[in-house]
Amino acid sequence: MKNYILLLISISFSTITNSQTNFNGNWEGVMIRAGRVIENGIPFKLEIQSKDNKISGYSREEILKTNEYALKQVTGYLKENKIKIHQTVIEKKSKSSKTKWCRLTAELIYNKNTGYLEGKFESIDCKRFIGKIILYKCQNKLIKKHTEQINHNWFNEFVYGIKENLNAPEIRIKERKNFIFKPVFFDFDKYIIRPEFHNFLDEITKIVKGHSDLRIKVVGHTDSDGTEEYNIILSKKRSESIIEYFSTKGIARDRIEFDFKGEKMPIDTNSTNEGRQRNRRVDFFFI
Structure with a gap:
């Protein structure tokens, strides 16, 4: 009987573990302010690590067709296929930037069918700054230092995929393979x-x-x-x-x-x- 109970506990724990989405790593996509279209969105990148359902890491926002950016520290927590993140500190930004960078909080849900992590955001310290975020898991590492040239070719491909109702790249690879x-x-x-x-x-x-x-x-x-x-x-x-x-x-x-x-x-x-x-x-x- 004891062995049977231990087996049930083991199976239940395994089921819970397997249902947990692996959020660790790099994500990139777009932050779309309410009332604006995706083409005019803000390229958004996220690098996170989790431990005991707590999240820490960095986010980076960029302005299209410019070298303007802001690097922010991120904390939060996760549960199953959901994460909630808070930008705590604006650690670095482009020196010539005239953009007002706002700290955000966001609640995002991972869709295993599409491969996208998406949800709503709102600003902690800027009024009426709300909208949605759409991200996909990527191999590109988040850059934490200033660069003279920021390449946004990936962003154009991402926007094309969203407008064509395509799934995230990692899901597309599986679709092609299968x-x-x-x-x-x-x-x-x-x-x-x-x-x-x-x-x-x-x-x-x-x-x-x-x-x-x-x-x-x-x-x-x-x-x-x-x-x-x-x-x-x-x-x-x-x-x-x-x-x-x-x-x-x-x-x-x-x-x-x-x-x-x-x-x-x-x-x-x-x-x-x-x-x-x-x-x-x-x-x-x-x-």
Whole structure:
């Protein structure tokens, strides 16, 4: 009985530990003041360590297209997927800065599905300074010293991802790794995409948009009905209909390659209706 009780305690503790989000490390994103758009937000970086559910570390705020910044000490606490942070001291700021830097308090929640840490902030010492913060976990280390040039290329990519409704980079990597291709099938002698495949094509679109180094290849096929010459043309039209769909969803044409094989590469028999249906398809590959 004692062993059974100890086992239950062990399992319960393990469940609690595993449910706790690991907030340690570096985060970056944006601080958006109420009434403003994300493009005009303030690049915001956070470096934190936790011990016994208490948080300590630094935050850094920057002004876009300038070298202005402020480095602030941060304390707080965490619980499961939530953290509450307080900026306690403005430790350092750019010497030429004319910006009034305000200390903040924020309560943020980690969304395991999107990979974003987000929530609301308000100022401790500046009136009507409120808004929201959106962050993602990153490899870039928070810089604690003055630099002559501040690179905000990462910020532009981040804003693009938010506006395109993309998940955080670490989630995108998992999505790409776990993605399973399937053919898009077509009706007999047709190259119109059936609505049932739109969601699948949208998933591909999201992954391609989420990786700037990724391209997609589409390959059209037919069954053996009709002449070989006709089927070459039909398979090309099927590939082109997929390209057109991707283009309307915002994938640049130079990120799409296509090929067409006619009836030369069946994946099933052409002797049955079911087999011919499986052969009337477009296949996909990441390149």
